[in-house]
Amino acid sequence: MSQEPLEVGMLLYPGFTLLDLVGPLTALWMHSNIYLFWKTLEPVISDSGKAMVPTATLAKRPAKLDVLFVPGGFGTPAAMEDAELIAFLRDAARQSVYITSVCSGSLILGAAGLLNGYQATTHWAAHEQLKSFGAVPVKARVVADRNRITGGGVTAGIDFGLAVLAKLRGVGEAQFVQLAMEYDPQPPFDCGSPEEAAPAIVQRVREMIARLPDAQTAG
Amino acid sequence: MSQEPLEVGMLLYPGFTLLDLVGPLTALWMHSNIYLFWKTLEPVISDSGKAMVPTATLAKRPAKLDVLFVPGGFGTPAAMEDAELIAFLRDAARQSVYITSVCSGSLILGAAGLLNGYQATTHWAAHEQLKSFGAVPVKARVVADRNRITGGGVTAGIDFGLAVLAKLRGVGEAQFVQLAMEYDPQPPFDCGSPEEAAPAIVQRVREMIARLPDAQTAG
Numbered sequence: 001m002s003q004e005p006l007e008v009g010m011l012l013y014p015g016f017t018l019l020d021l022v023g024p025l026t027a028l029w030m031h032s033n034i035y036l037f038w039k040t041l042e043p044v045i046s047d048s049g050k051a052m053v054p055t056a057t058l059a060k061r062p063a064k065l066d067v068l069f070v071p072g073g074f075g076t077p078a079a080m081e082d083a084e085l086i087a088f089l090r091d092a093a094r095q096s097v098y099i100t101s102v103c104s105g106s107l108i109l110g111a112a113g114l115l116n117g118y119q120a121t122t123h124w125a126a127h128e129q130l131k132s133f134g135a136v137p138v139k140a141r142v143v144a145d146r147n148r149i150t151g152g153g154v155t156a157g158i159d160f161g162l163a164v165l166a167k168l169r170g171v172g173e174a175q176f177v178q179l180a181m182e183y184d185p186q187p188p189f190d191c192g193s194p195e196e197a198a199p200a201i202v203q204r205v206r207e208m209i210a211r212l213p214d215a216q217t218a219g
Numbered sequence: 220m221s222q223e224p225l226e227v228g229m230l231l232y233p234g235f236t237l238l239d240l241v242g243p244l245t246a247l248w249m250h251s252n253i254y255l256f257w258k259t260l261e262p263v264i265s266d267s268g269k270a271m272v273p274t275a276t277l278a279k280r281p282a283k284l285d286v287l288f289v290p291g292g293f294g295t296p297a298a299m300e301d302a303e304l305i306a307f308l309r310d311a312a313r314q315s316v317y318i319t320s321v322c323s324g325s326l327i328l329g330a331a332g333l334l335n336g337y338q339a340t341t342h343w344a345a346h347e348q349l350k351s352f353g354a355v356p357v358k359a360r361v362v363a364d365r366n367r368i369t370g371g372g373v374t375a376g377i378d379f380g381l382a383v384l385a386k387l388r389g390v391g392e393a394q395f396v397q398l399a400m401e402y403d404p405q406p407p408f409d410c411g412s413p414e415e416a417a418p419a420i421v422q423r424v425r426e427m428i429a430r431l432p433d434a435q436t437a438g
Contacts, residue, residue: 017245018241018244018245019241019242019245019400022237022238022241023238025237025267025269026236026237026238026267026373029267029268029269034267034268034269036269043262043272048244048245048248048253049248049253050244050248050253050255050271050272050274051271051272052269052270052271052272053262053269053270053271053272055269103401123401124401141403141405152401153399153400153401154245154399154400154401154402155377155400155401155402155403155404156401158374158404159404159405159406159407162406162407162408163407166407171408172420174407174408175408175410175416175417175420176420176423176424178406178407178408178410178411178416179410179411179412179413179416179420179421179424180372180373180424180427181238181372181373181374181411182322182342182343182371182372182373182374182375182411182412183373183374183404183406183411184360184374184406184411184412184415185374185377185378185402185404185406185411186360186378187377187378187381187397187402187403187404188378188381188382188385188393188397189381189390189393189394189397191394191397191398192397192398192400192401192402192403192404193398193401193403194398196403197394197397197398198394201391201394201395201398202398204395205395205398205399208399
């Protein structure tokens, strides 16, 4: 850790998924100055109903970021239509070394025009949507294409965060953090991907995701 | 999800680890009313420096909880000596169906006398400390002994949360949530446990953990 801390900017927005944010944050914070951005410094309510506190406003971002990061969440559809948020991302992206996301955060990057022509991933149930932004969907836990790095759904943020740390600060530091966070996962069931899960469960998750835009409009 | 929501009380305290809390929270929130407890409703700063907002005070807890949960974190040593926090846990435990923790949260349960005679787990680097509270350390990702359920370090909270959900709402619901959070982990390195990691990395994490009580006193 003799190097300078990474400058990492993570976007908050109403209805983000806590774990999408906290996985990468936990992988990166010991090596980084982390900024949690939102329009104001008031708490931002996640899709679980619980809130985190921003540490910087969109208007006062650092001049340059090593990593610009966007989490996914049930609030994605509204975030994709938020002109101020999208303008912030376009502007910040110009001065960011890596432009990144986890889960449906990649759809927000896509809406900002930041994935056009890039390979990318997202939550398994949203893969096809990437095409509408000119992105090339790739089924993988973490996808890196030039300076875009995207992670799959929710828990993929841990794999993503460690991959980003390995790239920017070396394998040894990523291994240190992986052991510190005891990342030796033992999922209780073999159903973490649509290929493994029972069809009825796959269908139930698809229906939940499909209801999202309407739910946002209604809410 | 035709059953009543679970009543889940999760303790915040200065220096808790975000992922210890957010893993179980993400596994449980769609089936639960989740209360984030602290002395006041002011934001509580985690060991990463980022804050979450409590939703209930220690003084105004629900009459009965299905799950009482304590996360670990770099703030554990101070929390173990916080008389008001310990009194709250002893009192809330009497009216909780399951008494649970992740990572060094089990040391706080231990300090409250709630693990005496129980099998339990904690972060791998803190296992021996469980004995000083009369607990029987077990090396496992999730350990259940009667109504105590404890998880290992940090990321074990995801396995823990799904195990708790499977126990209280059935395997089908836990599988639904596992697929929704795309929990199909692919750790980038084989070093998530001290048995797998290189000795120098194991030593480095041990030294970080060993410095904690002094760091807390200094802070």
